[in-house]
Amino acid sequence: MILVKTAKEVQSVVASLHLEGKTIGFVPTMGALHEGHLSLVKQCIADNNACVVSIFVNPTQFNNKEDLEKYPRTLDRDCELLSKAGVDIVFAPGVEDVYPEPDMRQFDFGQIDKVMEGVHRPGHFNGVAQVVSRLFDIVKPDKAYFGQKDFQQLAIIRAMVKQLGLPVQIVPMPIMREASGLALSSRNERLTNDQKEIAVNISKVLFESREWMADCTVEEVVEKVVSKLNSIEELEVEYYEIVDGYTLQSLANWNSSYVVGCIAVYCGNVRLIDNVVYKANS
Numbered sequence: 001m002i003l004v005k006t007a008k009e010v011q012s013v014v015a016s017l018h019l020e021g022k023t024i025g026f027v028p029t030m031g032a033l034h035e036g037h038l039s040l041v042k043q044c045i046a047d048n049n050a051c052v053v054s055i056f057v058n059p060t061q062f063n064n065k066e067d068l069e070k071y072p073r074t075l076d077r078d079c080e081l082l083s084k085a086g087v088d089i090v091f092a093p094g095v096e097d098v099y100p101e102p103d104m105r106q107f108d109f110g111q112i113d114k115v116m117e118g119v120h121r122p123g124h125f126n127g128v129a130q131v132v133s134r135l136f137d138i139v140k141p142d143k144a145y146f147g148q149k150d151f152q153q154l155a156i157i158r159a160m161v162k163q164l165g166l167p168v169q170i171v172p173m174p175i176m177r178e179a180s181g182l183a184l185s186s187r188n189e190r191l192t193n194d195q196k197e198i199a200v201n202i203s204k205v206l207f208e209s210r211e212w213m214a215d216c217t218v219e220e221v222v223e224k225v226v227s228k229l230n231s232i233e234e235l236e237v238e239y240y241e242i243v244d245g246y247t248l249q250s251l252a253n254w255n256s257s258y259v260v261g262c263i264a265v266y267c268g269n270v271r272l273i274d275n276v277v278y279k280a281n282s
């Protein structure tokens with residue numbers, strides 16, 4: 001495995017791999033890697049001739065300075081994990097490499113970034129689109145892998161790739177969970193042991209809510225999920241929305257063919273997200 005820190009270096013390594021006819025798979029991350037990231041890496045290695053993983057804590061997607069400062073940075077440990085996993089190239093650039101000049105682009109994603117995370121984290125998805133398009137431009141991958149825990153992010157990235165006409169295939173990957181059901185997240189590291197046990201209720205209630213579908217309206221399921229979770233000490237739901245999996249717009253009934261519930265919950269001062277599929281697009 002090689003660790004490269006500049007865009008120039010990674011571009012030249014990738015260019016020679018492409019010249020040899022090799023396919024490049026890419027897993028963009030912000031580091032603090034866990035089994036969820038490693039599942040993307042494993043798939044990326046299986047599908048492509050070479051696997052590039054980026055580690056870059058992107059300042060433009062944080063709308064909260066404290067959140068950016070507190071984001072865990074564990075490059076040595078991350079590299080160890082990636083080397084063991086069989087990754088070929090780790091790209092860990094500095095801010096000046098990704099943004100030689102400030103990125104002033106404002107994306108227009110219509111309604112999909114006006115809901116949920118888009119409401120509560122203004123500017124977040126514009127920053128994600130900036131960094132992912134910039135990383136795609138540098139790494140020029142054939143395929144790129146994203147976890148479905150960030151359900152709305154995946155929709156934004158697909159929209160961005162379509163809008164910019166980028167020649168990259170986006171591969172969605174299932175949410176990885178602890179045995180308890182808690183969705184894996186770098187933010188879990190900030191939970192105390194007690195809070196971790198409390199946070200398990202998020203997935204527990206989401207899974208349970210699938211059984212309420214038959215007897216309840218969408219509105220009733222939303223109310224039940226929110227009130228159950230809010231009744232648990234230390235948990236505070238920021239939003240729970242049951243949406244169409246394609247348009248991400250809130251649903252009034254269960255008629256849509258792809259129905260997903262997306263949640264953001266504070267556990268103490270740690271903000272966690274998760275989602276559950278009520279009806280899949282088979």
Ligand code: PAF
Pocket residue numbers: 028029030056058061128131132150153
């Ligand atoms: O999901 C993440 O970790 C980040 O939003 C991403 C896609 C690496 C962009 O910084």
